[in-house]
Amino acid sequence: MSTKKIILVDQDGVLANYQAHHLALWRAEHPEKFWIPLEEVSDHHMDNLYPDDLKEALRTIPHRKDFFRNLPIVPGGKAALEEMLTSGHDVYICTSPLVIHQFCVPEKFAWVEEHLGTKWANRIILTRDKTLVHGDILVDDKPNIVGIRTPTWKHILYDQPYNRHIEGQQRLTWKNYKDILPL
Numbered sequence: 001m002s003t004k005k006i007i008l009v010d011q012d013g014v015l016a017n018y019q020a021h022h023l024a025l026w027r028a029e030h031p032e033k034f035w036i037p038l039e040e041v042s043d044h045h046m047d048n049l050y051p052d053d054l055k056e057a058l059r060t061i062p063h064r065k066d067f068f069r070n071l072p073i074v075p076g077g078k079a080a081l082e083e084m085l086t087s088g089h090d091v092y093i094c095t096s097p098l099v100i101h102q103f104c105v106p107e108k109f110a111w112v113e114e115h116l117g118t119k120w121a122n123r124i125i126l127t128r129d130k131t132l133v134h135g136d137i138l139v140d141d142k143p144n145i146v147g148i149r150t151p152t153w154k155h156i157l158y159d160q161p162y163n164r165h166i167e168g169q170q171r172l173t174w175k176n177y178k179d180i181l182p183l
């Protein structure tokens, strides 16, 4: 290993498949209504792409009890976290809770505990502003991450259909991360 890095890894859309679960619930509950396949979703907040009369019903699904608890895991994420940690890096899960936090916050911890283990639950950094967190690398699916400070970390996009319009960047997945991360 060369130098030890602080690596921040986002939770939703990177370790937990938020969008797939959101869409699955929408389709199960409103089978007759408009929907957009995941591969065609071009906005990090998929509700922005829906007709106005459906936005509210779609937007409130993640506010419910058990939404975050039941997110499916992104394959390869746990192994990558473990490997980066074993390689000597400081690895943390850096995640922003919803403003409607009653279920989101405890369920994010419970999800990490169940799918990744207690060790990783102790490595969660919850913040609404990731620019306040010190680090070398932030792996995140959100295209533009801004806050009150200029971040110390380099943002590396986790590849998702909704961030493919960002040009000039390599996008990381849990299959190619060893080629993309400057470790």
Ligand SMILES: [Mg+2]
Residues within 6 Å of the ligand: 010, 011, 012, 013, 014, 140, 141, 142
């Ligand atoms: Mg995310």
